[in-house]
Amino acid sequence: MKVELLVIGKVKQGFVNEGIAEYEKRIKHFVKFKINRLPSPKIKSKDEIQIVNAESLKLLSQIDKQDNLILLEIGGKSYNTLQFSKFIDKNINGFGGKTIFLIGGAYGVSDELKKRANHKISMSEFTFTHDMAQLILLEQLYRGYTVLNKIPYHH
């Protein structure tokens, strides 16, 4: 069982990078975890559709047929913290293979990638920056594992 965060592009804000590193370390106490951070595709176009397509092709190349793909998106299903821990138990631990959490680029992902997703989840109605979305996901993923492992989490 493996869990991966698949993202595209560098984290711009230093404090977010620190936070991501902190939760990455903590998540590893519970599960084999890595961040697969792809460089942004080198395209000159400023056209959003072309950017989305180029990014989505790169992202798709990292996903195998048998992988469990969880796409983060505004329109996805929302969970509270307890429900999310149950989601982890059922859909990550219960799956057993490799689970990939995917956070799309600034303009989202292609329809092809959306269709490929096994689950779509939404963290908030708020639109977060690409940086903050990663930090918030990792914090909740860590929190979910602490709940499953009955470890008290500071509030």
Added chain:
Amino acid sequence: MKVELLVIGKVKQGFVNEGIAEYEKRIKHFVKFKINRLPSPKIKSKDEIQIVNAESLKLLSQIDKQDNLILLEIGGKSYNTLQFSKFIDKNINGFGGKTIFLIGGAYGVSDELKKRANHKISMSEFTFTHDMAQLILLEQLYRGYTVLNKIPYHH
């Protein structure tokens, strides 16, 4: 017109402190803003109700009758980023006086404080740590002002 974030207790995580300082600075480009951070009350009890009551009394002491109090709580109304910018326009700019965003302590706030709130808003179904809740609120508050001021915000 003034906006204040009223919270109790120190931020534990260094990277969150940095992020809060960053968004505090950015919000100040748009509005008179300060963080009113109260020390945790010195009580020996580990009883959650006693902690909530002691904290809530301290918090209430910082709120004047005419202040516009916005309480962050799980059960509150949720907004997307655009709706939240309209909320700011209507209920902060439109109010004109002092608006206080209040994030309760680890165990929430007293019923008295809940009744005092003019608005209750929820950022997510997820329960965030007290640290992360402050960071996420400030980022969205900043983002809300950028939307109102038609400033492009990096995604």
